[in-house]
Amino acid sequence: MEHAPAFARLIAELEKLPGIGPKTAQRLAYHLLFRPQEEVRALAEAMVQARASVRYCSVCANLTDRDPCPVCRDPGRDPRVICVVEQPRDVVAMERTREFRGRYHVLHGVISPMDGVGPEQLRVRELLARLRQDPPVEEVILATNPTVEGEATALYLARLIKPLGIRVTRIARGVPEGGDLEYVDELTLTRALQGRQAL
Ligand SMILES: [Zn+2]
Secondary structure (H helix, E strand, C coil): CCCCHHHHHHHHHHHCCCCCCHHHHHHHHHHHHCCCHHHHHHHHHHHHHHHHHCEECCCCCCEECCCCCHHHHCCCCEEEEEEEECCHHHHHHHHHHCCCCEEEEECCCCCEHHHCECHHHCCHHHHHHHHCCCCCCCEEEECCCCCHHHHHHHHHHHHHHHHHCCEEEECCCCCCCCCCHHHCCHHHHHHHHHCCEEC
16 A cells, blocks of 8 residues: 555655664654644754854854854954864753853865865854964864864865964874764863873
C-alpha cells in the first residue's frame, strides 16, 4: 500500500535532515501523526520562526536573533581578547566553561584544500577588519579544533595576525587530538584555555 500523499511528503521532508535515514523518517512521521494538533503546530512554528529570525551577528558571525549578538553587546566582555572558533557550536562549548570573558569570532569552517575551502570561504577578512578597529585587540586566541585542518587554519591565521603586533595564542593540548571542542568536557576545555601558548 502506498502512503497517503501528505504523509509521504512529510517523510520525504524529514529524510532531508542530517542523520535521518528512510526508516527514522518514517518513524518520526508516524510519531507526529499521532501527537495532538497543537503540539505539531508548535513544532512547525518553532522551525519557521527560528529560520526567519536567527541570523549571523554582523560583528562576530555567531548565530543570534539580535544583531549585534548578546556577547558583542555586553560591556562586561573584554573587547581586547578575541577567541577564534570554527563553528557557532564551539562558542556554546566555550561559554559553558564560564572561563572566557572576551569576545568571539566564528570562522564558519576551516581551511581544507581537499574540500575546496580556502580562506576566502571563511570569515577571515572580517576578522582582520575587526583587528584593525579600536579599542585595539591585544590577544587573539586560536581555538580551532585539534584536527589537521584546524591546526593548519590556526597557523595560517597566526601568520596573518602576528605582523599586526597582536599576541596570538593557541589553546593547549588538553583537547584530544582529532577531537571536537563541542564534545570536550568543561574542565578539559577550561584547562586548555588556561594553558594556551603563544604561537
Ligand atoms: Zn557577535
